[in-house]
Amino acid sequence: MTSLSDETDGRRGVSVRCGHNASVGVEFRDRFNFDEDSVHYAVELRAPGLTARVDEVVAWTWDSDLALFLDELAADYRGWDGERIWRTDDRDLSVSAVFRSGGHVALNWTLRPWPQAAGVWDASVTTWLEAGEQMTSLAADLRHFLAREDR
Numbered sequence: 001m002t003s004l005s006d007e008t009d010g011r012r013g014v015s016v017r018c019g020h021n022a023s024v025g026v027e028f029r030d031r032f033n034f035d036e037d038s039v040h041y042a043v044e045l046r047a048p049g050l051t052a053r054v055d056e057v058v059a060w061t062w063d064s065d066l067a068l069f070l071d072e073l074a075a076d077y078r079g080w081d082g083e084r085i086w087r088t089d090d091r092d093l094s095v096s097a098v099f100r101s102g103g104h105v106a107l108n109w110t111l112r113p114w115p116q117a118a119g120v121w122d123a124s125v126t127t128w129l130e131a132g133e134q135m136t137s138l139a140a141d142l143r144h145f146l147a148r149e150d151r
Contacts (some may be wrong), residue, residue, distance in 0.1 A: 052123035
């Protein structure tokens with residue numbers, strides 16, 4: 001399940017909750033425009049015993065964005081073989097998708113900040129969504145969240 005919300009300070013956010021376990025989720029929040037070529041945002045992963053956050057994931061305007069990747073998954077609601085992967089240029093956020101029986105998609109969200117630094121860490125959670133409507137809703141919510149404020 002996904003939801004687009006306005007935070008108390010007026011900023012938008014997107015929540016993704018696992019269809020099999022509502023305590024597992026991903027939050028997109030604190031979006032800001034640093035310049036005309038990028039949008040920056042925070043991503044937080046949650047699961048029982050785990051909270052991981054990267055404060056500044058960067059989406060470049062010329063790059064293939066996450067909403068487009070999710071749109072393509074939603075368009076293939078009847079399924080596909082193998083794993084599909086999307087990641088930011090900096091590789092601090094990646095999403096892999098696998099179609100499962102019953103019309104569900106397993107989305108594995110991985111945070112890996114500072115991949116070139118010493119002492120690097122990563123964390124992952126998997127959310128399960130319905131292949132059609134829930135994927136379409138997530139894509140639309142993220143597109144709205146990532147849209148530049150000055151457009």
